[in-house]
Amino acid sequence: MGKHQLGEFEEVVLLTVAILQGDAYGIAIIEEMETRLDRKVSIGALQTVLRRLEKKGYLKSEFGEATAIRGGKRKRFFALTQHGRMILQETKEQRLSLWNAIPDLSLKES
Amino acid sequence: MSDHRPPEWMLRFFRWFCHPDYVEDIEGDLEERFATYTQTSGVRRAKWLFMREILKLFRPGLIKKYDSNIQFTPYGMLHNYLKISFRNILRHKTFSALNIAGLSVGIASCILILIYVNNERSYDTYHKKYERIHRVLHYFGSREGEMDFDTLAESDYIVWGNAPVAPALKSYFPEIETVFRFTSPSPWLVSYKEKTFSENNIVFADSTAFEIFDWSIIAGDPKTALVRPNTIVLTKKLAEKYFGEENPIGQTLIMDTEDPFEVTGVIDIPTNSHFSFDAMISMTTFKSMRPEIFDNWGYVDFYTYFTVRPGANVDEFAAKVPDFLEKNFTASFNYYVRMEPLSEAYLHSEAGRQPGPVGSLNNIFIFTSVAIFILLIACINFMNLSTARSVERAKEVAIRKTIGSLKSALIFQFLVEAMLVSFLAALVAIGLVLIGHPYLELLSGKSLPIDWLFTLKNAVLGIFSLLTLGLIAGSYPAFVLSGFRPVSVLKGSFKTSSNGIWLRKALVSLQFALSVILLVGTAVVYSQLDYLRNHDLGFNPDRVLVIDYGYDSIVQRKIEVIKRAMKQHPSVVEASASRATPGDFFPHAGTGVEEPSGEMSYQSPAIYEIDEDFVSTFQMNLIAGRTFSKDFPLDSSNALILNESAARLYGYTDPADVVGKSFEQWGRKGKVIGVIQDFNYVSLHNKVEPLSLRYGTRGNIAMLSLRLNSDNYASTLSELEEIWNQLVPHRPFDNHFLDQNFNAQYEADARFGVIFTIFSGLAVFVACLGLFGLTIFSTAQRTKEVGIRKVLGASTVSIVRLLSRDFLQLFVLSLSVSIPLSWYIMTRWLENFAYSISIGWEIFLLSSIVILVISLVTMSMKTIGTALSNPVNALRDE
Numbered sequence: 001m002g003k004h005q006l007g008e009f010e011e012v013v014l015l016t017v018a019i020l021q022g023d024a025y026g027i028a029i030i031e032e033m034e035t036r037l038d039r040k041v042s043i044g045a046l047q048t049v050l051r052r053l054e055k056k057g058y059l060k061s062e063f064g065e066a067t068a069i070r071g072g073k074r075k076r077f078f079a080l081t082q083h084g085r086m087i088l089q090e091t092k093e094q095r096l097s098l099w100n101a102i103p104d105l106s107l108k109e110s
Numbered sequence: 111m112s113d114h115r116p117p118e119w120m121l122r123f124f125r126w127f128c129h130p131d132y133v134e135d136i137e138g139d140l141e142e143r144f145a146t147y148t149q150t151s152g153v154r155r156a157k158w159l160f161m162r163e164i165l166k167l168f169r170p171g172l173i174k175k176y177d178s179n180i181q182f183t184p185y186g187m188l189h190n191y192l193k194i195s196f197r198n199i200l201r202h203k204t205f206s207a208l209n210i211a212g213l214s215v216g217i218a219s220c221i222l223i224l225i226y227v228n229n230e231r232s233y234d235t236y237h238k239k240y241e242r243i244h245r246v247l248h249y250f251g252s253r254e255g256e257m258d259f260d261t262l263a264e265s266d267y268i269v270w271g272n273a274p275v276a277p278a279l280k281s282y283f284p285e286i287e288t289v290f291r292f293t294s295p296s297p298w299l300v301s302y303k304e305k306t307f308s309e310n311n312i313v314f315a316d317s318t319a320f321e322i323f324d325w326s327i328i329a330g331d332p333k334t335a336l337v338r339p340n341t342i343v344l345t346k347k348l349a350e351k352y353f354g355e356e357n358p359i360g361q362t363l364i365m366d367t368e369d370p371f372e373v374t375g376v377i378d379i380p381t382n383s384h385f386s387f388d389a390m391i392s393m394t395t396f397k398s399m400r401p402e403i404f405d406n407w408g409y410v411d412f413y414t415y416f417t418v419r420p421g422a423n424v425d426e427f428a429a430k431v432p433d434f435l436e437k438n439f440t441a442s443f444n445y446y447v448r449m450e451p452l453s454e455a456y457l458h459s460e461a462g463r464q465p466g467p468v469g470s471l472n473n474i475f476i477f478t479s480v481a482i483f484i485l486l487i488a489c490i491n492f493m494n495l496s497t498a499r500s501v502e503r504a505k506e507v508a509i510r511k512t513i514g515s516l517k518s519a520l521i522f523q524f525l526v527e528a529m530l531v532s533f534l535a536a537l538v539a540i541g542l543v544l545i546g547h548p549y550l551e552l553l554s555g556k557s558l559p560i561d562w563l564f565t566l567k568n569a570v571l572g573i574f575s576l577l578t579l580g581l582i583a584g585s586y587p588a589f590v591l592s593g594f595r596p597v598s599v600l601k602g603s604f605k606t607s608s609n610g611i612w613l614r615k616a617l618v619s620l621q622f623a624l625s626v627i628l629l630v631g632t633a634v635v636y637s638q639l640d641y642l643r644n645h646d647l648g649f650n651p652d653r654v655l656v657i658d659y660g661y662d663s664i665v666q667r668k669i670e671v672i673k674r675a676m677k678q679h680p681s682v683v684e685a686s687a688s689r690a691t692p693g694d695f696f697p698h699a700g701t702g703v704e705e706p707s708g709e710m711s712y713q714s715p716a717i718y719e720i721d722e723d724f725v726s727t728f729q730m731n732l733i734a735g736r737t738f739s740k741d742f743p744l745d746s747s748n749a750l751i752l753n754e755s756a757a758r759l760y761g762y763t764d765p766a767d768v769v770g771k772s773f774e775q776w777g778r779k780g781k782v783i784g785v786i787q788d789f790n791y792v793s794l795h796n797k798v799e800p801l802s803l804r805y806g807t808r809g810n811i812a813m814l815s816l817r818l819n820s821d822n823y824a825s826t827l828s829e830l831e832e833i834w835n836q837l838v839p840h841r842p843f844d845n846h847f848l849d850q851n852f853n854a855q856y857e858a859d860a861r862f863g864v865i866f867t868i869f870s871g872l873a874v875f876v877a878c879l880g881l882f883g884l885t886i887f888s889t890a891q892r893t894k895e896v897g898i899r900k901v902l903g904a905s906t907v908s909i910v911r912l913l914s915r916d917f918l919q920l921f922v923l924s925l926s927v928s929i930p931l932s933w934y935i936m937t938r939w940l941e942n943f944a945y946s947i948s949i950g951w952e953i954f955l956l957s958s959i960v961i962l963v964i965s966l967v968t969m970s971m972k973t974i975g976t977a978l979s980n981p982v983n984a985l986r987d988e
Contacts, residue, residue: 026139027146043139044166047132051171063135069145073138 006091012037012086013049013059017078025064025075026050052077058084114153116160127173131566136167188526195527199534205499206531208883209492212876213535213583218542219872221563222550223481225543226865229558230469233382233456237324239417243452244424246271246279246414246722247461248696250714251444259432259446262459267448269413270294270463273404275447276316276414277437283430290318291412293396294465295387297660297812299841301364302352308660308844309348315390319343325383328357330375336392345377345392366662367840371395381557384456385413385465402417406698407441408695410854413465415452424449443700443714445481472939473862476631480866483624484873488514489583490617491880492528496587497614498887503587508596520592529963532576553865555857559941586613615920618884621877622924622961623931628870630685630932631939634949635863640939641947642856648798649692650729654848655827656691657814657834665838666808672837673814679830681820685821686727687811689719692791693852701802702774703760703782705754706767710774715756716791716799717775724961725751725786727817734766735784738805746805748780752787756800775804793855797944815848873963878968879915885969889913889976896976897984909977914969921962929954 006014010075017024029050030041055061060081063074080088124140125133140163147156237243248271249262276289292315300309319325320332328346335343342363349358358373365371372389378388403409418424427449439445450459456467506518553557562568652929659665665672673685690696699717702710718724722745723737733754735765738745750773757765757803773782788798820826889896896909904912933949942947 026135027142030143042166043143043163044169044172045134047136047139047167048169049170051132069139069142070138073134073141075138076135 006087009045010053011088011091013046013085014053014080017059018085018088022077022079024078030079032049053084054078057081058087071088114144114148115157116141119156119401120161120164124167125980127168129172131172132172136172140164143781160828173329190765191523192530193527194523195530198397198527199531199895202499204886205495206882208879209495209531210538212488212491212879213532213579214538214542215237215484215876217532217539217579218535218546219484219869220481221539221543222546223477225547225558225560225563226550226554227474227477228562229382229556230457230474233384233469233560234452236380236382237322237452238448239322239324240452241862242417242420242422244416244449245269245452245455246275246416247448247450248272248275248410249444249446249448250410251446256705257444257446259444261652262308262446264448265460265462266900267461268463269459269461269465270410271412271414271447272407272410272436273412274407276412276416279414279416279434279447280401282434282438283427284934285418285424285427287419288318288321289318289414289416289419291323291414292316292319292387292465293391293411294413297658299366299660299662300352301367304362305352306840306842307351308658308842309388310658310660311388312342313390314386314393314396315343319390322415325377325379328378329357330373330377332375335375336390337394339392339394339398340369340371340373341374341395342371343377343391344373345375345388346378348388349373349376360855383466384468391925407439407445407740408700417487424451427745466540467858470858470862470942474941476866476939477869478933480628480869482875483628484869484876485579487621487624487876489579489875490533490621491876491883493586494614494617494880495883495887496524496528496584497590498884503591504594504599507591507594511596511601512600517592521588524588525581525584525589527805528578528588529577532583536572536576550865553863553868592959614884615916618917619920619924619927621880622921622965623928624960625874625877626925626928626957627932627935628873628929629961630949630953631936632867632870633953633957634936634940634947635866637949637953638943639856639859639863642794642859642943642945643853645794645945647692647852648730648787651692651849651852653818654691654728654818655830655845656848656851657843659812659814659838659841659844661809661812662824662838663809665841666811669808669811669814669839672834675833675837676814676816676830679826679833681818681826682816682830683819684723684727684817686723686815687721687806688813689806689810690817690850692789692813693730693793693848693849693855696791699776699802701750703750703756703768704771704773705761707761711760713756713759713800715752715759718791718801718802718803719810720803720810721806724803727815728789730789730819731787733785733787735769735782737784739785744780745783746807747778749783749805750775750778750780750785751786751803752782753786753798753803755798756802757785757787761802775802778804794945795943799896876966878964881965882968882971885913885917885972888916889972893976893984896979897981900981901976901985906974906977910973912971913973913976914966917965917969918962921965925958929958932957 012033013029016029016036019036019076020028020032026043026046029041030046033039033041050059050061054061058081059078061076061078064077065070121137121140124137128136140160143163144156144160147159151159234240234243247264247267247269249259249267251257273291276291280286280289292313295311295313298309298312300307300312304614307964315336317334317336319336320327328349330343334343342365344352344358352358352363353361358376361373363373364371397404403411427598431447435445435447450461455464455468457471457474459468510520513516547558547560669687673687676682677685691986696716696718698714700712700714701717702712705711720738722740724730725732727736735751737751738749742749752760752765752768754765757768760768762768768782768785771782773780786803792799816830818826827845834841834843892913896913899912936949940949
């Protein structure tokens, strides 16, 4: 399924959303990525990818309750769709099959 | 605990650009981030990071779509205007077609004329030192008497001058940077391997050529190309002719069968140069051939150009000229120089003996006026048709107003419509220009580059002018139609468009007037050209074959034999050898002739060098005395013939009296033996100038003229060529008929005539389109009236007359304006010619009748149909 290739950042975002289960909103995703991957991510970069993934049908989103800490603004929670899950699964299998194809020796030498 | 707020103005900016669906949650994220940052890094840093985050949010996936709910412009309204305009254009196909056709022809003509005029004005501007290049004009006066040089007109000067003035100027004026001379072209026989051609346009040129002029150098080193003797720089055309694909640099050309010349350069001279040649030979070659003329102030064969240093003022030269001549000039005749900037050379120079064809400011003026006329006529069409149709549009306007449209909005709508039409017309016009451009090049005989048109500046300018055009054309309908009072229109009391009638009448008269002016112009141009062709030249140029052998010394030696052999051919009536034939270049010479009072008077008439058969071969009329004759062997050293003008110049009212008086010219002394009738040896643009004819010695003869009388010129020519090849096989049989050559000088006039006629025709055509549209409209308005008249018994003729009468009145009115105006304009044009027709009343009559007939025919296409139609159809509806 070549045309459904995920970008590296896209993959990371999808995985993070999956990790956070029902708690994946903008800042939560960023912080998760910062702690787990030690990677700086701007809101702009993240939001662009989120919207793009949503448009492709890998993610769905809904508003949560308003909280005081955010100046009364609601959070938008993202979650994987069935399609998104499939894509992640597929990507993982592709990677694994590549890993498995490497002869043991060559990896050690390098 | 976080009572710090993120900067509100940044948030506002974010809300402005962000997609509205995303604003809320992203803003929430931002605020949350801000709160975290203030805790971890302090407020200042938090604000800074916040700003960075917002700037990073400004990306395509997140910003607002352009066509989202919020409108920044009245785009929807514009959209509606365009839609309505398109519908209007499509619904009234005839009117739209007439409008667009007229306007596009108008715009296309304008652009084509612009291309032509721009080319004329671009002459020589490609030189980088354009502003600093000047040339020397010379005045060669008579031998005697003090002269006030300040009173001389520019037309008394000639561009052609002597050799020593150039180095003298350079050493006298420190402001002069570089001087450059080149000679008038001389004929050469050029051979490379088995190829031999005679070339007529090769000049001698100083090595400084490339320091002054920026001709494109294709090969060779410009610094050294013209330094050594016997070197030649070819133009691309000639290089290809002789060498084809070979590299010409370093090759050897054999000149005049004996001298080897080395090719040291290949250049290309742009077509918009005021002088041009096929090749340049180094001046050092000429210097070694004839060293004496480089110190001779009286030997005239050089054009002198120079550059001044940046910042130098050439106007100051004039005051120093007397001192300059005092110190340098050594000869004894009256001589003076003045400077002319290069920018004047092509269009503004009145000096004589130009190195190349010059342009005519008058023609540019006339062409520009024609362009404006055509565009004006097309605009008038547009206005007329729009105002005429205002009745139809009145209801639309009234309803729009009732619903609440503002007057300004209506004005805008009509303007949009007009601009749309002019844009459509412009699209068609671009196509027309592309089609017409090659024809214009053909007609004008010039290559007219159009690449300069396609720049951003011109595109903007073009769009701007189109908008202006639409604005002008649409202004009247826009302002008048939008002013209608809806109540009176909707009540039905508004029936005729009496508002526009006055203006419409005036505009139609103006169109008629412009058409008549253009037609009168065409008629005058044509009859003048016809007059030139049939003017009594004082000699008969028909059926004279001229063989040009370019001072070839072998031919010169054998010329008597050749002449005799040619004469034996049955088709050759007469033969004569001479230095020049009418229409060619000729020198001037200081000549002294005894005046009636007995004193010698020195003047500088043109000279012809001829033999004893010249007068009879060219069928000139001898007024008094005799021509040269074999019976007087001393004619070659002590006889001179003058023309009538020369006789008058030396003070003889009766030309016959000069016969027998003594003369002195170029080392010869003797008696004037005859006077011939003035013949036009230059062009009918000029009066016949004084001319002296002397017996040509062999070394000064370059042409053999044969008067033929044959039924089959093709076979005669090949037979003559055979005779020629038997006697002088090395020399090509380079021939032309004299009338071709002589008529070539009216070529520019003829081209002008054709171009002028075509554009006048287009103008009349556009005017007819408009007239046709108006007729359609006015007859349609009167359908009922015509129906009733027919029912009551009116004849077809009377109805056609009724329908055409209004226009005829306007036509007569327009004549009163156009006739005096066209008379004035064309009289000015005729002043270009020394011999011209006088504009008679027939021309006006003819032009008026032609316009009248064309208009009547145009109108009749509609009026007759209306008059013949069945009145039942006209009266049935309602």
